[in-house]
Amino acid sequence: MSGFDGRDVKVLVIEDNQHARLLIRTVLQTLGVTTIREAKDGEDGLEVLKEFQADLVIADWKMEPMDGLVFVERIRRGADSPNPYLPIIMVTGYSEARLVIEARDAGVNEFLAKPISAKALVGRIVSVLDKPRAFVRCEGYFGPDRRRRQLPFSGGERRKPSLGEG
Amino acid sequence: MSGDEPEFIQPPNTLKNKVKYGPDGVDLDMLEKAEQIIANLQGNYLEWVQDDLTKLQGFYDKALATPEGERAKVFKDLFGVAHDVKGQGGSFGYHLMTAIGNQLCRFLEGTQKTGAAELDVVKVHLDAMRLVIGQRMEGDGGKMGENLLRGLQAVVAKVAPK
Numbered sequence: 154m155s156g157f158d159g160r161d162v163k164v165l166v167i168e169d170n171q172h173a174r175l176l177i178r179t180v181l182q183t184l185g186v187t188t189i190r191e192a193k194d195g196e197d198g199l200e201v202l203k204e205f206q207a208d209l210v211i212a213d214w215k216m217e218p219m220d221g222l223v224f225v226e227r228i229r230r231g232a233d234s235p236n237p238y239l240p241i242i243m244v245t246g247y248s249e250a251r252l253v254i255e256a257r258d259a260g261v262n263e264f265l266a267k268p269i270s271a272k273a274l275v276g277r278i279v280s281v282l283d284k285p286r287a288f289v290r291c292e293g294y295f296g297p298d299r300r301r302r303q304l305p306f307s308g309g310e311r312r313k314p315s316l317g318e319g
Numbered sequence: 320m321s322g323d324e325p326e327f328i329q330p331p332n333t334l335k336n337k338v339k340y341g342p343d344g345v346d347l348d349m350l351e352k353a354e355q356i357i358a359n360l361q362g363n364y365l366e367w368v369q370d371d372l373t374k375l376q377g378f379y380d381k382a383l384a385t386p387e388g389e390r391a392k393v394f395k396d397l398f399g400v401a402h403d404v405k406g407q408g409g410s411f412g413y414h415l416m417t418a419i420g421n422q423l424c425r426f427l428e429g430t431q432k433t434g435a436a437e438l439d440v441v442k443v444h445l446d447a448m449r450l451v452i453g454q455r456m457e458g459d460g461g462k463m464g465e466n467l468l469r470g471l472q473a474v475v476a477k478v479a480p481k
Contacts, residue, residue: 156340156341156345156346156349157338157339157340157341157345157346157349158338158339158340159337159338161337161338162334162337162338170403170406170407172363172364172367172407173406173407175360176357176360176410179353179356179357179360180353180357183349183352183353183356184345184349184353208333208334208337209334215399215402238330238331240334245406246402246403246405246406246424267405267406267407267409267410268405268406268407268408268409268410268411268414268417269410270354270357270409270410271350271353271354271356271357272350272353272354275345275350275353279340279345281334282332282334282335282338282340285329285330285332285335287327287328287329287330288327288328288329288330289325289326289327289328290325290326290328291324291325291326298327
């Protein structure tokens with residue numbers, strides 16, 4: 154088959170700018186998604202998730218009072234999280250490398266820089282679908298595996314087993 | 320080994336179970352349709368962006384009326400609106416608005432001063448945004464857009480810390 158049928162998918166869009174919300178909703182509706190809820194900041198988003206079992210969250214970063222990054226941390230590591238594995242695409246105007254790393258470290262699945270295009274948003278959604286990342290639980294982190302690709306290493310083994318233990 | 324080994328978990332992909340799509344993902348027709356629907360919102364954008372320009376003017380006026388040493392909060396508000404302009408223009412075909420908004424954001428982020436020269440930089444960026452919208456300079460604005468950006472960069476270079 155060709156095309157994309159997202160009619161059974163439930164999406165929560167967390168974005169403080171109403172025009173950006175409309176833009177994201179428009180793209181989602183083109184993909185057939187009809188069950189879309191909206192929230193204006195992270196706190197509002199957490200409230201919605203108490204009674205809305207979203208399959209995907211698309212969240213902005215810069216919001217008040219609770220920004221997208223704190224929201225992601227609450228979902229991944231909060232005691233009251235409705236689903237720590239919830240796929241989250243973070244949409245933001247901040248595209249500097251250090252901020253992308255910060256978002257990744259918080260547990261974001263995919264990152265989308267503004268201005269949003271339909272093609273880019275759909276690309277991130279397909280990426281969440283096609284390349285689901287394993288989750289990692291270790292000291293100081295719980296979230297999607299932050300290594301994007303597993304590349305073979307052709308050099309010699311230089312790691313010393315005795316180091317890094319304990 | 321210690322007990323601190325990372326644990327790898329393969330979570331259930333409930334999203335994938337609910338979506339039906341072909342091996343090629345989303346077909347081009349569907350993407351084009353989405354892009355077209357967004358392009359149809361361009362008229363709405365031209366109305367929305369006026370709100371941002373009004374807000375920028377309002378914060379600029381407020382900064383002018385505020386003693387120099389107390390302008391930090393107003394500069395933060397200016398940054399917030401410039402950031403919105405940067406984030407939206409390109410979505411609706413006004414990439415030049417994104418470029419000007421981006422340049423204003425980078426300037427406001429980098430400057431430690433909030434004096435008359437810094438306010439002049441804000442004003443020329445606001446005037447440039449008004450020109451882009453007033454003249455409907457879509458895309459990168461062509462040669463005129465290029466000259467406009469170059470002019471703004473020259474103003475920033477004079478005021479921004481070396």
